[in-house]
Amino acid sequence: MRYKLVIFDWDGTLMDSEPRIVSAMHNAAVSCQLAPVSAQSVKSIIGMSLPQAVDTLYPSHSMLHAQLIDAYKHHYQSSTIATPLFDGAKTVMQSLKRRGYKIAIATGKGRPGLDRLLSETGLDQYVDLSRSSDETDSKPSPDMLNQLLNEANVCVSQAVMVGDTTIDLKMAQAINMDRIGVSFGVCRAQELLPYHPIVVIDELQQLLEYV
Incomplete structure (x- = not known):
């Protein structure tokens, strides 16, 4: 060996799980009244912790990070996209x-x-x-x-x-x-x-x- x-x-x-992650992040941004980032941007943070991912994607919206994290979890868990x-x-x-x-x-x-x-x-x-x-x-x-x-x-x-x-x-x-x-x-x-x-x-x- x-x-x-x-x-x-x-x-x-x-x-x-990439399609489900991209969809959940898009929907989380919309829920928080933020402009969704591109699918490619979301793909670039796959593997990071969720707090670091949100900070990377939305560095100028720190006041909304906790809300974004909660929204992402909700949309990911409720998604019907197969993984x-x-x-x-x-x-x-x-x-x-x-x-x-x-x-x-x-x-x-x-x-x-x-x-x-x-x-x-x-x-x-x-x-x-x-x-x-x-x-x-x-x-x-x-x-x-x-x-x-x-x-x-x-x-x-x-x-x-x-x-x-x-x-x-x-x-x-x-x-x-x-x-x-x-x-x-x-x-x-x-x-x-x-x-x-x-x-x-x-x-x-x-x-x-x-x-």
Whole structure:
């Protein structure tokens, strides 16, 4: 085994949630009587904690940030836009567990949302440990990766980060952790390559060739 710990991002890596996130942020802005930002702008903050995302998108409206956060949560939770797992998510985790890997999640989601989704998707039976954005500094700070390494009792050379955004890869690069990009989420391969991933894969099943 090349690694002992495989760390996955959630949104855009395991779950196809980008359309729902973009829609919820648009509706939250309208609810707060703000002009919605572009879909591309919303995509650029996927992976950050919600407070940091709102601050990045609406830096001159700090008085409305708490209202925006509440509105976003409401619209995301009440949305009817489906958020399926990407093809291969469950089978890849099953294969990794059979091979003896520990599996972790490092996400911009909050703990309640992550726990709910892990249970609903059935991935909770494969995930050994996780960190959410309300427990650590927001990505791209490597704080959550360092915490996961400590909890798993592995060194950085024994772990790999799998993510779909420049934020994910920048986080891993900050502590010289190996990283693998995925091209089917928020960012395209050419956007990820400057962060020197081992590889950028086009489907999750390919991950098994590189770990």
